[in-house]
Amino acid sequence: MTTIYPFKCKQWWIPASLLVLSLHSTNSLAGGIFIYEAGQEGNGLANAGSAALAQDPSVLMSNPAGIALLPGTQISANAQVIFGDMRFSRDSSNQFDGNEGGNALQYLPGSSLFISHQLDDRSAIGFGMYGNFGLALDYDDDWTGRYFTQEAAIIGISFQPTFAYKFTDDLTVGIGPRMMLGYYRTEMAINNSLLGLVDRPDGQLEYKDTDVGMGLNLGLMYQLTPHTRLGLAYTSKVKLEFEDSPHVSDINNPIINAALNRLAVDTLELDMNVPQTVTFSVAHEMDDQWTLLGSLGWQDWSDFGDIGVEVDANAADVSRTVDRQYKDTWHASIGAQYQMTKQLRLSFGVGYDSSAVDDKDRTVDNPMGEAWRFATGVNYQVEEGFDLHMAYTLVWLGDMDVEQTKARSGNTLSGSYNNAALHILGGGATWRF
Numbered sequence: 001m002t003t004i005y006p007f008k009c010k011q012w013w014i015p016a017s018l019l020v021l022s023l024h025s026t027n028s029l030a031g032g033i034f035i036y037e038a039g040q041e042g043n044g045l046a047n048a049g050s051a052a053l054a055q056d057p058s059v060l061m062s063n064p065a066g067i068a069l070l071p072g073t074q075i076s077a078n079a080q081v082i083f084g085d086m087r088f089s090r091d092s093s094n095q096f097d098g099n100e101g102g103n104a105l106q107y108l109p110g111s112s113l114f115i116s117h118q119l120d121d122r123s124a125i126g127f128g129m130y131g132n133f134g135l136a137l138d139y140d141d142d143w144t145g146r147y148f149t150q151e152a153a154i155i156g157i158s159f160q161p162t163f164a165y166k167f168t169d170d171l172t173v174g175i176g177p178r179m180m181l182g183y184y185r186t187e188m189a190i191n192n193s194l195l196g197l198v199d200r201p202d203g204q205l206e207y208k209d210t211d212v213g214m215g216l217n218l219g220l221m222y223q224l225t226p227h228t229r230l231g232l233a234y235t236s237k238v239k240l241e242f243e244d245s246p247h248v249s250d251i252n253n254p255i256i257n258a259a260l261n262r263l264a265v266d267t268l269e270l271d272m273n274v275p276q277t278v279t280f281s282v283a284h285e286m287d288d289q290w291t292l293l294g295s296l297g298w299q300d301w302s303d304f305g306d307i308g309v310e311v312d313a314n315a316a317d318v319s320r321t322v323d324r325q326y327k328d329t330w331h332a333s334i335g336a337q338y339q340m341t342k343q344l345r346l347s348f349g350v351g352y353d354s355s356a357v358d359d360k361d362r363t364v365d366n367p368m369g370e371a372w373r374f375a376t377g378v379n380y381q382v383e384e385g386f387d388l389h390m391a392y393t394l395v396w397l398g399d400m401d402v403e404q405t406k407a408r409s410g411n412t413l414s415g416s417y418n419n420a421a422l423h424i425l426g427g428g429a430t431w432r433f
Contacts (some may be wrong), residue, residue, distance in 0.1 A: 035082070035131075035132045035133065035134070035135070035424070036050065036062075036132060036351075037080060037132070037391070037393055037424045037426060038058065038061060038078065038080065038110070038112040038130040038131065038132050038426075040056065040058035040061075040076060040078050040112065040114070040389075040426070040428065041055065041056060041058070041347065041377060041379050041387075041389040041391065041428075041430075042058065042062070042347075042377075042391075043080070043375060043377055043391030043392070043393055043424065043426045044346075044347030044348065044349060044375050044376050044377020044378070044389075044391035044392070044393070045293060045333070045335040045337075045347050045348070045349035045375055045377070046333045046335055046349030046350055046351035046373035046374065046375040046393065047062075047279075047295050047297070047331065047333045047349070047351050047373070048281075048293040048294055048295050048333040048334050048335030048336075048349040048350075048351065049231075049281045049282065049283045049291075049293025049294060049295060049335060050062040050063070050231075050233075050279060050281055050295055051063040051219060051221075051231030051232060051233040051279045051280065051281035051295065052221060052229045052230055052231030052281035052282055052283040052293070053066075053229075053231075053281070053283045053291075053293060054066035054067070054069040054070060054221070056070070056074060056076045056114070056387075056430045057070060057074045057075070057076050057114035057115055057116035057126055057128070057430075058076050058078070058112070058114045058128070058130075060114060060116065060126045060127075060128045060160060060162040060164075060174070060176055060217075061112075061114070061128055061130055061132065061158075061160070061217075062219075062233055062279065063174065063217075063219035063220075063221065063231050063232075063233040063279075063281075064126075064160075064162045064163075064164055064174030064175055064176040064217050064218070064219045064233075065164050065172045065173050065174035065219040065220050065221045065231070065233075066164070066172075066174065066219070066221060066231070067116040067124045067125075067126040067162060067164045067174065068118075068122070068123060068124045068164035068165060068166050068172045068174065069172065069221070070116045070118065070124065071118055071432075072117075072118055072432060072433050073115075073116070073117045073118070073432070073433040074114075074115070074116045074117075074430060074431065074432045074433070075113075075114070075115050075430065075431045076112075076113070076114040076115075076428060076429070076430040076431075077111075077112075077113050077428050077429055078111060078112045078113075078114075078426060078427065078428030078429075079109070079110070079111045079112075079426065079427065079428060080109070080110050080111070080112075080424060080425060080426030080427070081107060081108065081109050081110070081424075081425055081426075082107070082108040082109075082110070082135065082422060082423070082424050083105060083106075083107045083108070083422075083423050084105040084395070084420070084421050084422035084423050085103055085105060085419065085420060085421055086103060086104045086105040086137070086367060086397075086417055086420050087100065087101070087102065087103050087104070087417065087418070087420075088100050088101045088104070088139075088143070088144075088145065088364060088367075088402070088415050088416070088417055089415050089416055089417075089418060090144055090413075090414065090415035091414050091415050091416065092414075093403065093412060093414035094144060094412065094413060094414040094415055095411045095412050095413070095414075096144040096145065096147070096411060096413050097144060098140075098142050098143045098144035098145075098146060099140055099142060099143050099144065100143060100144065100415070101139035101140050101143035101144070101145065102139065102140050102143070104137045104138060104139050104367075105135075105136070105137065105422070106136045106137070106138045106153075108134065108135060108136055110131045110134075111131075112128070112129060112130035112131065112428075113128070113129045113130075114126065114127070114128045114129075114130070115127045115128075116162075121166075122165055122166045123163070123164065123165045123166070124163075124164050125161070125162065125163055125164075126161070126162040126163075126164070126176075127159075127160065127161050127162065128158070128159075128160040128162065128176075129157065129158070129159050129160075130157070130158055130160075131155065131156060131157045131158065132156075132158070133154075133156035133158075133180070133274055134153075134154050134155045134156050135153075135154070136151075136152070136153035136154075137149065137151065137152050137153075137365070137367075138150075138151045138153075139151065141189070144413060144415075145364040145404075145413050146188065146189035146202065147188065147189055147190070147191055147406075148188065148363065148364050148365050148404065148413065149186065149187075149188050149364065149365040150187045150188050150189060151185075151186065151187040151188075152185065152186040152187070152365065153183075153184070153185050153186075154182065154183065154184045154185075155182070155183045156180050156181070156182050156183075156238075156240075156274065157180065157181045158178050158179065158180045158181075159178070159179045159180075159181070160176045160177070160178045160179075160217060161176065161177060162174060162175070162176035162217075163175055163176075169223070170222055170223040170224075171220065171221075171222050171223075172220065172221045172222075173218075173219070173220045174217075174218070174219045174220070175216070175217070175218055175219075176216070176217040176218075177214070177215075177216055177217075178214070178215040178216060178217055178235075178238065179212060179213075179214055179215075180212065180213045180214075180215065180238045180240070180274065181210065181211075181212055182210060182211050182212070182213065182240040182242075183208075183209075183210045184207075184208060184209055184210070184211075184240075184242050184270075185206075185207070185208035186206070186207050186208070187204065187205065187206045187207075188204075188205050189202040189203070189204060189205075190202060190203035190204060190205055190248070190250075190251060191203075192250075192251065192252055200252055201250065201252075202250070203248065203249060203250040203251040203252070204248070204249045204250055205246055205247070205248050205249075206246065206247045206249075207242075207244060207246040207247070207270075208244065209242040209243060209244040210242075211240045211241050211242055211243075212240075213238040213239050213240045213241075213274070214238065215235065215236045215237060215238035215274070216235070216236045217233070217234070217235050217236075218233065218234045218235075218236075219231065219232065219233040219234070220232050220233075227284060227285040227286075228282065228283070228284045228285075229282070229283045229284075230280075230281070230282055231279075231280070231281040231282070231283070232278075232279070232280050232281075233277075233278070233279045233281075234276070234277070234278050234279075235276060235277045236276050237273045237274055237275060237276040237300065237303065238273070238274040239271065239272070239273050239274075240271070240272050240273075240274065241269065241270075241271050242269070242270045242271070242272075243269045243270075273303050275299045275300040275301050275303065276299075276300045276303070277297060277298065277299045277300070278297065278298045279295055279296070279297040279298075279331075280295065280296050280297070281293070281294065281295040281296075282294050282295075288339065289338055289339045289340070290336060290337070290338055290339075291336065291337045291339075292334075292335075292336050293334065293335045293336060293337070293349070294332075294333065294334045294335070295331065295332070295333045295351075296330075296331065296332055297330065297331035297332075298328060298329075298330055298331070299328060299329045299330075299331070299356075300328055301326040301327060301328055301329050301356040302326055302327050302328050325357060325358065325361040326356050326357060327356060327357070327358070328356075329353055329354045329355065329356050330353070330354045331351065331352065331353050331354075332351065332352050333349055333350065333351030333352070333373065334349070334350060334351075335347065335348055335349030335350065335375070336348050336349075342381070343380055343381040343382075344378070344379075344380055344381075345378070345379040345380075346376070346377070346378055347375070347376060347377040347378070347379070347391065348375070348376050349373070349374075349375040349376075350372070350373065350374055350375075351372070351373035351375070352370070352371070352372055352373070353370060353371045353373075354370055355368055355369045355370040355371075356368050357369075359400075359401055360403075362400060362401065362402050362404075363402065363404045364402055364404060364413060367397075367400055367402070367417050367420065368400075369397050369398065369400040369420075370397075370398075371395050371396065371397050372395070372396040372398075373393055373394070373395055373396075374393070374394045374396070375391065375392065375393040375394070376391065376392055377389060377390060377391030377392070378390055378391070385431060385432040385433065386429070386430070386431055386432070387429065387430045387432075388427070388428075388429050389427060389428060389429075389430070390425075390426070390427035391425075391426050391427065392423070392424070392425050392426075393422075393423075393424040394421060394422070394423060394424075395421060395422035395423075395424065396421050397417070397420035397421060397422070398419065398420065399416060399417065399418050399419065399420075400416060400417045400420060401415075401416045402414065402415055402416060402417070
């Protein structure tokens with residue numbers, strides 16, 4: 001969703017033949033899912049056990065209570081890259097010209113840093129800087145869906161100080177206020193054709209801005225038995241408000257120019273809510289080698305969907321909220337860790353995320369669908385107090401049909417994304433003092 005949630009795309013399109021100026025705001029995180037991976041060892045578990053497993057300070061991202069279980073001072077530095085395949089194929093019902101856009105997924109590098117410090121036998125503090133929200137789409141400029149979107153990117157970086165406390169030998173709680181720095185940019189083509197009778201080169205719209213939002217991570221861990229630990233974590237929503245003047249160029253259609261002048265759009269406000277989440281996890285040590293892990297999660301995408309502005313220049317300049325028909329999503333994952341030797345630990349995981357949109361509501365600026373995760377990783381202890389880790393996750397989105405129609409002109413963009421997938425490769429090091 002990685003996810004990427006996870007990626008957001010916003011669009012401004014102008015069907016000139018109907019004197020309509022419309023602005024839409026939408027979001028997509030790796031197909032409507034969060035990017036759980038941030039380069040840490042847990043990449044290899046597909047989020048299984050994320051709220052119950054405390055092996056390094058990256059646990060403060062998924063459950064801030066976990067740092068109270070880490071001895072001494074620990075530092076984890078990580079890097080990752082997200083890439084994949086997202087290709088649109090038009091079908092016979094498509095009514096727009098242009099090519100099919102190529103591979104819309106771009107390489108997106110990332111990094112993270114986590115620190116924990118044990119204050120005493122009961123309490124610990126920590127800090128995390130990570131990006132588990134963001135992705136990018138970049139279609140060919142002259143592709144068939146250029147009037148919906150050509151290019152869009154969102155990067156969300158979180159900064160999270162954390163405090164955790166052991167109330168009893170079994171119960172640990174944690175809190176982490178989170179500041180998210182969001183960057184957003186989008187481009188799209190504007191149709192200059194006059195009533196469909198005069199063929200003119202497309203115009204262009206670009207919009208970009210940054211904002212800071214605040215949220216809160218809460219968590220608890222409970223040692224049910226000497227070999228079984230439960231974890232429950234909550235992350236609040238983070239509201240980002242982008243407000244800037246869109247840059248419009250190469251508009252040579254007098255009708256569109258008149259609409260722009262009449263609307264006098266100097267500043268464009270686009271709001272979004274990074275969804276709140278709840279995750280329940282379990283970690284069970286079978287023996288000295290095997291640990292079984294599982295997670296169930298919920299993400300509040302329905303709150304995120306009721307955003308955006310639509311302005312119709314031929315309807316008395318009426319503005320209204322746009323409902324993108326998002327719905328809440330569910331996550332489930334299972335995994336295991338195998339301590340092969342004292343130095344070598346292997347991880348495996350499989351996860352599933354439901355889709356944030358129904359098939360009928362899917363759009364090319366939001367190619368969202370259900371997703372399967374298949375992950376594996378390795379952690380190697382180079383020496384006492386120094387570990388290296390690497391992990392790989394395949395996020396399989398499969399086939400996703402799209403039939404998106406312009407509200408005023410009635411023209412339809414129709415096709416599908418076939419065998420869509422993300423690849424997330426990460427690694428890093430952990431020091432313990």
